[in-house]
Amino acid sequence: MDKNLKRVQLVARHFRELQGLRMSLFGGVFALAFGTYALAPPAEGSGGIWIALAAALLVIVPCQRVVERYYESTFGRVTPAPSNNSSWKSAAVLAGLVLTGMALKLPPLAAALPFVVCSSLWIVIRDWPFRVHHLAGVGAALSATLLLMTPAAVAAPDASTAAALLLFGVAYVPVGLLDHRLLVSLMHGAPNAADGSEREIEAERARRN
Amino acid sequence: MPTPFEHLSAFNRLIHEPSRLAILTALSACERADFLFLLNITGLTKGNLSSHLSKLEQGGLVEIEKKFEGKQPITYAKLTGEGREALKEYWKRFDKVRAGVRSLKPLRTT
Numbered sequence: 341m342d343k344n345l346k347r348v349q350l351v352a353r354h355f356r357e358l359q360g361l362r363m364s365l366f367g368g369v370f371a372l373a374f375g376t377y378a379l380a381p382p383a384e385g386s387g388g389i390w391i392a393l394a395a396a397l398l399v400i401v402p403c404q405r406v407v408e409r410y411y412e413s414t415f416g417r418v419t420p421a422p423s424n425n426s427s428w429k430s431a432a433v434l435a436g437l438v439l440t441g442m443a444l445k446l447p448p449l450a451a452a453l454p455f456v457v458c459s460s461l462w463i464v465i466r467d468w469p470f471r472v473h474h475l476a477g478v479g480a481a482l483s484a485t486l487l488l489m490t491p492a493a494v495a496a497p498d499a500s501t502a503a504a505l506l507l508f509g510v511a512y513v514p515v516g517l518l519d520h521r522l523l524v525s526l527m528h529g530a531p532n533a534a535d536g537s538e539r540e541i542e543a544e545r546a547r548r549n
Numbered sequence: 550m551p552t553p554f555e556h557l558s559a560f561n562r563l564i565h566e567p568s569r570l571a572i573l574t575a576l577s578a579c580e581r582a583d584f585l586f587l588l589n590i591t592g593l594t595k596g597n598l599s600s601h602l603s604k605l606e607q608g609g610l611v612e613i614e615k616k617f618e619g620k621q622p623i624t625y626a627k628l629t630g631e632g633r634e635a636l637k638e639y640w641k642r643f644d645k646v647r648a649g650v651r652s653l654k655p656l657r658t659t
Binding site (some may be wrong): 344345415417419420421 | 567570571574575576577578579580581582583584585586587588589590591592623625
């Protein structure tokens with residue numbers, strides 16, 4: 341299979357995953373919410389961390405829809421193949437790890453860290469050499485593990501969890517932006533692309549908006 | 550045993566065209582894709598993409614579905630079972646040609 345067909349296959353297969361602005365939004369809001377938490381930390385055990393998490397999710401959910409609309413109107417729509425739609429499987433594995441961690445009296449975040457490391461490494465290997473930037477996710481997860489293992493983290497679990505989530509937020513903003521840049525470059529790498537086709541793509545986008 | 554050239558002549562002409570092969574490759578990697586996505590990924594003009602999709606639909610390799618999402622008309626293309634089989638067969642034949650050509654030895658003229 342030639343380079344152009346590999347490009348086509350990669351984009352069609354992982355179209356949703358490559359929509360990096362979703363991840364950047366997630367990372368940005370997490371960084372903002374837990375950055376604010378770190379600047380003005382409430383008392384340990386007051387439930388402030390859950391309020392910060394709920395506030396972040398309240399912002400993320402409606403904004404995700406806006407980002408989705410942007411991708412639909414700019415790049416089009418793809419329904420993933422059932423065999424390739426792994427989001428529910430990933431969610432199930434993640435939930436299983438968190439529940440196991442809770443049963444072993446581990447903090448939920450600590451239980452989720454192996455999942456982040458494995459899934460990030462899997463993305464790097466599967467899409468080599470396009471998505472090496474996902475190693476930042478591995479870096480963030482390993483740093484968060486070290487952070488959660490310090491004696492200070494044991495004494496202040498809420499503050500350390502917030503710091504770990506801030507770390508993830510900061511790491512995933514550039515990862516998402518690089519995925520988005522990859523999608524744009526792969527989409528515009530068609531050998532047939534000419535000025536005429538670019539104009540028609542713009543007209544089709546305008547019709548949709 | 551057929552020669553690489555016999556394999557080459559037996560290629561499905563409907564698939565053995567760069568733009569149509571790109572469309573079919575994209576559709577084989579997903580459940581279905583819309584017209585704008587195919588326009589973006591192939592870099593074809595609207596007219597050319599329509600024409601290729603029509604040919605693929607007439608050949609029974611692709612199924613076209615037109616529907617409204619809200620007030621927006623969306624055209625989806627989907628690979629049929631026959632299309633998936635034909636594409637698989639195409640790549641099998643392609644690999645045979647490649648292997649056959651590799652095994653050819655140049656003639657000595659002196």
